Amino acid sequence: MFGDMMGMMNKIKETQAKVEETKKRLETVTLLEKSNDELLTVKITANREIKSIEIDDELLQDKEQLEDYLILTINKAIKKAGEVNEAEISAVAKDGLPDIPGLTS
Incomplete structure (x- = not known):
């Protein structure tokens, strides 16, 4: 039983290291989210860090419209990045967790 416990602990440590490696890799995965009419583009990493925002000149004429576009498009980008990250x-x-009796996913 002690050997099993040590094996499980080692597997958990390995999994933690792999999760950290994956988080680091996700810093380099970029996603683009565009407004429906493509007047606004948000570039975001899978770790939910905004890298750039491109705004068409047409949107600069109407502050309230621009604000709405920013909110909608940034929220969609964050949601998409969160889904990829998760x-x-x-x-x-899941691949790295040991089989623990009674623990189901």
Whole structure:
């Protein structure tokens, strides 16, 4: 039983290291989110860090419209990045976790 416990602990440590590696890799994964009419583009990493925002000149004429576009498009970008991040981290964690009786996912 002690050997099993040590094996599980080692597997958990390995998984933690893989999760950290994945988080670091996700810093380099970039996603583009555009408004429906493509007047606004947000570039974001899978770790939810905004890298750039491109605004068409047409949007600069109306402050309120620009604000609405920013809110909608940035929120969509953050959601998409979060989904990619969660999927990647979950896959690594699930593959690396030891089989623990009674623990189901």
